[in-house]
Amino acid sequence: MTPQDTPVALGSDHAGVALKATLRAALEEAGHPTFDMGTNGPESVDYPDFADAVANSLLDGTARFGVLVCGTGIGISIAANRHAGIRCALVHDATTARLSREHNDANVLALGARVIGPEVALDALRAFLNTPFGGGRHERRVRKLTPEWSLR
C-alpha cells in the first residue's frame, strides 16, 4: 500500500468493529493517514449511519477513499451507493477489489466481516489501494453511474 496524503475514512457497524480495527492498523502501518468514524463498541447500531458518515467525508474532500464493514457488507454498501458521488464496491477477495478499481473507479471498499476473514480482507484492501482506474471504455459506464436524476 503506497502512502497517500489524503486520508482513508473507515466506518462499520457493531459486526465490523474488529475487522475495521485490523484494517486501520494495517493502513497506519503502511503510512496512510486514516480517520475512524466508528462505531467502536459492541452496542447494536444502524449500518446506514456509518455509511453516510464515510460517504460525506469523501464528498466534502476530507477523505480520498473509504472502507466500510458490516456483517455481510451488503447493507452498508447499499447505503453508501445512495450518494451519487460514491461508487462503493462490495468485494470478497483481492480479485474483485482490483477489478472494482480498474473497471468501476470505486472510491469506497465494502467488506463483510462475517463472510471473509482478516487476511483476505487485508489483501482486498491492498489491491484496492494499489490499482488505478483503467479508463477507456469504462469511463462512459462510470459516468452513467451518476445520472443527472441521481445528483443530490
Next chain:
Amino acid sequence: MTPQDTPVALGSDHAGVALKATLRAALEEAGHPTFDMGTNGPESVDYPDFADAVANSLLDGTARFGVLVCGTGIGISIAANRHAGIRCALVHDATTARLSREHNDANVLALGARVIGPEVALDALRAFLNTPFGGGRHERRVRKLTPEWSLR
C-alpha cells in the same frame, strides 16, 4: 423456488448473458414468470442501462424481484442502488443471498459471472427467492436505506 405470480425481471451486460440464460431457464422450470430485459448478444454494452431497466420494472410494479449479472456484479449493483426504491444485494453464494433477504429486504440480486460459477449462482437465486425478510431490528435500518434526500 416457490412460483410467484409477479414476474422476476432479469438483466445483464455482455459478460452476463450466459449466466442470465441459465438463471432464466431455472426460474421458468420452477414456474416463475420472467421477463428478460437483455442484453442477449455478445456486443459490448453498458451495464448501467440494464440495471436501470430492471430497477424501473420493479419501481413501476411490473416485476417483484430483479436479477442482474455483469462480470463482477459490482458496477451493475452500484447502478441499481442509485434508485431509492431498490435494494440490490451483490452476493457470492447462497449464504449472503439468504442474509440479503433476512437483513436487508433486498429486492434485486446481483451476481458476478466472472467470479462465481453457475451452480453457486443457482443456489444463491434459490436462497434469495425462498427467504423472507426478518423484520424486527432490521426494519429501522432498511428504512434508513431510503432517506428522504434520496427519493427520486
